[in-house]
Amino acid sequence: MRGVVLAGLAVALWAKDPPPTFSRDVAPILYRRCAGCHHPGAVAPFSLVTYADASKRAALIATVTGHGFMPPWLPSRPRFQNERRLTPAEISTLQNWAATGAHSGNLVEAPPEPSFPEGWPLGTPGLEAEMSQPFTVPADGPDLYQCFVIPLPPAPQRYVRAIDIRPGNTRVVHHALLFQDVTGEAKRRDTGGGYSCFGTPGFLPARGLGGWTPGKQPVPEPAGMAEPLYPRSDLVLQVHYHATGKRETDRTRVALYFTLQPPRLHLTDVALGSSRIDIPAGARNFVVRDRFTLPVDVDLFGIIPHAHYVCKDMRGYAILPNGGRRTLLHIPDWNFNWQDQYRYPAPIRLRAGTRIEMEFTYDNSAENPRNPNHPPRRVVYGPATTDEMAGLHLEVVPVRASDEEELSQALWGKMMRTLGGGVYRRPQ
Numbered sequence: 518m519r520g521v522v523l524a525g526l527a528v529a530l531w532a533k534d535p536p537p538t539f540s541r542d543v544a545p546i547l548y549r550r551c552a553g554c555h556h557p558g559a560v561a562p563f564s565l566v567t568y569a570d571a572s573k574r575a576a577l578i579a580t581v582t583g584h585g586f587m588p589p590w591l592p593s594r595p596r597f598q599n600e601r602r603l604t605p606a607e608i609s610t611l612q613n614w615a616a617t618g619a620h621s622g623n624l625v626e627a628p629p630e631p632s633f634p635e636g637w638p639l640g641t642p643g644l645e646a647e648m649s650q651p652f653t654v655p656a657d658g659p660d661l662y663q664c665f666v667i668p669l670p671p672a673p674q675r676y677v678r679a680i681d682i683r684p685g686n687t688r689v690v691h692h693a694l695l696f697q698d699v700t701g702e703a704k705r706r707d708t709g710g711g712y713s714c715f716g717t718p719g720f721l722p723a724r725g726l727g728g729w730t731p732g733k734q735p736v737p738e739p740a741g742m743a744e745p746l747y748p749r750s751d752l753v754l755q756v757h758y759h760a761t762g763k764r765e766t767d768r769t770r771v772a773l774y775f776t777l778q779p780p781r782l783h784l785t786d787v788a789l790g791s792s793r794i795d796i797p798a799g800a801r802n803f804v805v806r807d808r809f810t811l812p813v814d815v816d817l818f819g820i821i822p823h824a825h826y827v828c829k830d831m832r833g834y835a836i837l838p839n840g841g842r843r844t845l846l847h848i849p850d851w852n853f854n855w856q857d858q859y860r861y862p863a864p865i866r867l868r869a870g871t872r873i874e875m876e877f878t879y880d881n882s883a884e885n886p887r888n889p890n891h892p893p894r895r896v897v898y899g900p901a902t903t904d905e906m907a908g909l910h911l912e913v914v915p916v917r918a919s920d921e922e923e924l925s926q927a928l929w930g931k932m933m934r935t936l937g938g939g940v941y942r943r944p945q
């Protein structure tokens with residue numbers, strides 16, 4: 518009896534509000550929020566552009582969006598640029614669509630399919646290059662760091678506004694960093710298939726241009742900022758590979774976007790972190806903390822967290838000179854596959870005397886579904902995928918250019934104190 522009444526009620530509701538259709542209600546959501554990754558040739562394993570693509574996965578779409586797994590977006594707070602979030606109304610449209618039979622509606626009225634220029638999300642790059650030959654990663658063995666030299670054609674001085682990196686094989690690429698070498702050292706080391714380069718790329722001064730981690734979207738420099746690209750330099754791509762149990766090959770591509778405007782401002786990296794990580798097997802709440810007091814006023818543009826698989830919760834705070842506390846980042850359920858670089862909607866001004874704090878919590882128990890070890894094993898600090906790391910990088914610009922030196926000195930002092938305190942050594 519009750520069931521009949523409820524069913525009648527549902528019919529009455531749907532009668533007032535016709536079931537959502539792909540062409541009118543769902544396609545606009547998928548094109549705006551999902552197709553950037555879910556189109557042929559993009560990062561996701563299937564496309565969600567056509568009615569056929571989407572309708573056969575209607576139930577799965579309802580599930581993953583209902584649980585907040587898709588679109589992938591880790592920070593719960595605060596607000597950032599380019600957030601990938603659905604509104605509650607969009608989530609309920611996708612639920613209703615699946616529940617009412619995933620109707621197409623009149624497909625002629627569907628919005629035009631989105632187009633993606635050349636596959637690079639930022640559009641056609643000023644320079645596109647790839648590793649000169651594919652690199653083979655053996656089926657098993659330790660993690661590999663390999664550097665590949667990409668010579669640049671002669672060109673006048675340019676400034677890099679953005680870079681993008683597309684791994685050839687995301688199963689084996691853990692992360693990739695792009696440097697420029699003005700010394701010629703990388704070319705000398707290159708054996709043809711690159712050279713082994715654990716840690717640093719093996720030359721100084723190495724200017725970093727940016728990197729790729731799983732899930733990361735390319736982020737252009739804020740207005741007025743850019744990295745100089747010297748006329749007589751080589752690009753060097755450092756790729757960290759991990760074995761999958763199968764022989765794999767990779768050929769990674771890079772894209773550079775230029776501006777002719779020399780930069781007016783430079784981002785300084787305020788790096789918090791710790792190498793004292795030694796997490797017993799089964800430990801549920803291993804906490805890593807670090808702090809740094811700003812000696813000068815700065816504008817905070819963005820924040821970049823980094824850890825591996827057993828990290829669970831990441832927090833960054835500013836303790837203001839008046840005692841107030843401001844959340845700079847909270848990721849309640851960290852996922853190694855979705856590393857990103859976050860930029861605030863507008864720079865946050867932090868006064869001299871503000872204390873920046875980080876607090877990362879690690880769950881090395883069997884209850885953590887992302888724990889790579891079954892059963893759990895002791896996990897220590899290190900760069901391999903199965904080691905752990907703890908890093909929180911703040912991208913700041915001193916409010917007064919004349920304060921740059923004082924900030925660098927304070928950061929240098931912090932680094933020296935850390936080294937003096939002894940770096941954690943791997944157990945033998």
Ligand code: HEC
Nearest residue numbers: 550551553554560561562577578581582587588589601854
């Ligand atoms: C930033 C890129 C990105 C965006 C945006 C994105 N996805 Fe995904 N999606 C992926 C990737 C990559 C996978 C493969 C699984 C993984 O790595 O988690 C995936 C997997 C999925 C799956 C399969 C999950 C499973 O368990 O098999 C579904 C369904 C899905 N996405 C739906 C969506 C929908 C719906 C949206 C928009 C509301 C969306 N995705 C937005 C990248 C994205």
